[in-house]
Amino acid sequence: MPRNYSDFFPSAPKPNPQDQQVTPLQALGWQPFFTQQTSADALEQTPPVRVVEVHRNALHLIGDGIDATIPPRIEATVGDWVLLDRDQPAASLVLERKSLLKRRAPGSDRQIQLIAANIETAFVVSSCNPDFNIARLERYIALAFEAEITPVIVLTKSDLADVPEAYLDQARAISDLVPVITLDARGTEPREKLAAWCKPGQTVAFLGSSGVGKSTLTNALAGTEEIATQAIREDDAKGRHTTTRRQLHRVPGGCLVLDTPGMRELQLTDVASGIDDLFADLNALATTCRFKDCKHESEPGCAVQAAIDEGDLDPSRLTRWRKLKAEEAFNSASLAERRSKDKAFGKMVRGIMKEKKQSKWSSD
Structure with a gap:
């Protein structure tokens, strides 16, 4: 039928919304x-x-x-x-996508790797241990901002940290636009604390390095233990790859959850707007510098350096901003060059095939 x-x-x-069923x-x-x-x-x-x-x-x-x-x-x-x-x-x-997460693929062949499409919320997961890395969190958040996906930082294993507040403060300092949640991935807290983003019909993704608890969180939302998990290495708190491919899981009566493998390398490309949103405070300061082309180094009237001198801006944040902008510009230019070469190569092949056909017709 x-x-x-x-x-x-x-x-x-x-x-009537009260009578409407999903x-x-x-x-x-x-x-x-x-x-x-x-x-x-x-x-x-x-x-x-x-x-x-x-x-x-x-x-x-x-x-x-x-x-x-x-x-x-x-x-x-x-x-x-x-x-x-x-x-x-x-x-x-x-079909055309509402959102798309992508990165420059590892290696030197200048390709784009698609991560996931049509995601509403990206839970950027990190553990409160030596593997915690601000620069890595910023990369994921810039990626989400560019795709117009809501980013939420989720900190796991805070019960094992001597001073969990230190991790919480660092995460909150990344952006005023990004909520920060701490929870125990093994209990009922994931369902309770992430419920606002995990409504029926919504698609959420857990992003982060290996061993931070992405699969454990997915299991917690699904109410199962179907996804295998592994403990981190004790010597350096690094995780082992448990999830080997990206997969959408349907949570009974709730959202769809994307569990992803940990990415050892997250090279950004085509995310200039996402970086601007992530570092909105620095962009605002830069507009008040005396010179429009200020490099924020030793130029007179530099508002960014003044904020550092006054203790209002962490110099490491400026360093990370410069690094991400330079990386994004280089990768975007490299990929644009690759696309141009591929287009030119395709045009050349079509021209050769056309000449062969014309030559065949002439000989006939």
């Missing part, structure tokens, strides 16, 4: 943003499904009464919505 998708469209009468697709994160990209007829012929896992040779898709795999698509990532073409699965359409 064909499904009726007319209720997803703005023209349909809106039911449909199977809405429970998977389907929203009007995606409805507006298609039509009722298209939804009948190619039903919407969500990518919950990306394997080397297949995409795992879930929808309303659908659990399927299709050949991998280069442009698809975990969290994407796809209009499933049952006759030609490889021709299934990937």
